[in-house]
Amino acid sequence: MxxxxxxxxxxxxxxxxxxxxxxxxxxxxxxxxxxxxxxxxxxNSYYESIFPDSEYEVIYDNKKDKDKSSNIISLATATKDGNVLGYLYLAYTTGYSSDVVSLIGINATDSKLVKVIVTKQTETPGLGTLATAPKFLDQFSDKSTDEELKAKDNITAITGATITSTAVVNSVNEALADFNTNYKK
Amino acid sequence: MKISDIFKDGIYRKNAILIMLLGMCPTLAVTTTLSNAIGMGISVIVILTLSNISISIMRKVIPAAVRIPAYIGIIAALVTIIEMLIHAYVPTLYVSLGIYLPLIVVNCIILERAESFASKNNILHSTIDGIAVGIGFTLAMLLIAFFRELLGTGAILGFTILPASTNMLIMILPPGAFLTLGIILGVMGHYSNKKKEELENE
Missing domain, CATH: 1.20.5 (Single alpha-helices involved in coiled-coils or other helix-helix interfaces)
Structure with missing residues (x-):
């Protein structure tokens, strides 16, 4: 050249x-x-799977508020026949190789977790992704909001995927803390 | 160059994983189950073919001195565009393959084929090379994943066939990937040495 x-x-x-x-x-x-x-x-279909046949209204959206200190992305209420059935928190925690976004459904009447779903993640396939599968997530159902959740203690972490497991637990705890201060009856 | 030679090179004579030892990151990380290996394999075949085609088309425009940054740019843009298109128009495919696409940007097999093949050959040969190397990659991934899934979880494609008592957790953790790959390479080395000795004795 x-x-x-x-x-x-x-x-x-x-x-x-x-x-x-x-x-x-x-x-x-x-x-x-x-x-x-x-x-x-x-x-919306995730909302539907936690509180079926309800009306959903987003009451808080972090995209507009841009609160960087909070890991809660959005909060929606599920209402049926005028009664608030529960709250749907969308929260994220950084896992092993990506942000793990979880949807956390809390029952408004008895203050218990209904269901946790991981909606978005790009963790290691076959390892981290196991902590986003129903077998792991089903452990959260029916836990009381008063309980401080901890991986390896009252939540069994996935072997080889402790970081992802902890990330999901942290998101749930953040949602529980917000629920307890603002909405608990 | 004969087309059958390109296929033989890509699939076994110069197999990207087992002979060239390229692309170790996905090889070690994504071979925990057969379905993961299939997902990654399909993604690599598609991306590798498309990147070979685009590099081959542009091979006369790219100045030799800056070819590597140009290739990296082209590959990264290609993968990003494909990811966005799949996400928008085929969401169901995105759910199953979406996690593999970001891993491909850093896969050195793609860059190696661009540098050593697509930049020197016409579009037809580059396309065939992309498919052949991709198939070779997928077959090697399947071989490793087969042993890891079977010994680690006692299942094949998710169907349990061995009792839980024989499961070796280490096989689905990172050390299992090194052990499996090492044993496969050792067995292959043993046979190729034997062949060499036979040829020398004749």
């Missing part, structure tokens, strides 16, 4: 990078809305 081609080489690399950036940007702007919509319907 000739010496005076340094400029053309840099320019070409710049052009290639610019083309790639524009391509990613264009795909992102066309798919972002569709992805957001499908995420919303997915979240």
């Amino acid at each position: 000739k010496k005076n081609s340094l400029l053309t080489t840099s320019l070409l690399l710049g052009v290639i990078s610019a083309v790639l950036a524009v391509a990613v940007f264009m795909v992102n702007s066309t798919t972002a809305n569709i992805i957001a919509e499908s995420e919303a319907t997915k979240l």
